[in-house]
Amino acid sequence: MAKIRIAQNPTFKAFVLIPIVGEEPEKIEFTFKYRDRPGLAALFDDWSAKGKEMRASFGDDTTLSDVVSAETELQVQQIKDLVVGWGFDDKFDDKSIQALVKSCYGTAEAVVSAYQSAFSQARLGN
16 A cells, blocks of 8 residues: 555745855755645746746846846745745744845745755655
């Protein structure tokens, strides 16, 4: 008899290597929301559409500050879409998520990569 069940847990944990300027990345445990394949595809489609929309809104008078602000907003949303908790001492809330994205360049990419990696490992293990 199989020792796994078809229904997945609503959350799962994985470590994320958070980039720290001038230091080695810090390994922090995150608690992620589980999504099935169609849900995950829809989420990634949404991010792609928002990214295209963001880039299309940039004009000749767009400043670097405008670009960073728009990217930060998208990256905060990505973390909110995937994460339900973390191993930082800071409370998991909108203010802390925004502070993390603003202060640790590359964090959103690291979070998304760790999320995708957890799914890849599950595929390999089955």
